[in-house]
Amino acid sequence: MKKPQYLILVCNSYRVAGDAQGACNKKGATTMLQYIAEEASDRGLDVAVTTTACLNVCSQGPVMVIQPNNYWYGGVSSEEVIDEILDALEEGECCEKYSIAD
Numbered sequence: 111m112k113k114p115q116y117l118i119l120v121c122n123s124y125r126v127a128g129d130a131q132g133a134c135n136k137k138g139a140t141t142m143l144q145y146i147a148e149e150a151s152d153r154g155l156d157v158a159v160t161t162t163a164c165l166n167v168c169s170q171g172p173v174m175v176i177q178p179n180n181y182w183y184g185g186v187s188s189e190e191v192i193d194e195i196l197d198a199l200e201e202g203e204c205c206e207k208y209s210i211a212d
């Protein structure tokens with residue numbers, strides 16, 4: 111199996127028990143999944159996109175993490191934001207504007 115170059119994780123607020131009720135899910139994080147996958151593919155980026163449980167930075171959601179770079183982004187709430195983040199990723203850089211972690 112060939113591993114993807116990047117793994118993009120989108121918080122979907124899963125909880126150990128009960129329904130997803132966290133901030134990212136309520137702010138529509140998962141509606142971004144298809145756009146992220148399609149836009150990354152259009153750019154020739156080798157990515158896998160998946161969802162996660164709550165990443166404990168709820169107030170900054172919707173939250174998206176790109177590994178193995180360990181880029182953590184908040185406020186990922188529109189296609190325009192995703193475009194800016196993927197623009198930076200194409201350059202191998204962190205998009206500081208939406209970065210929520212050092």
Ligand code: FES
Pocket residue numbers: 121122123132133134135163164165166167168169171173
């Ligand atoms: S619900 Fe996304 S970080 Fe907590």
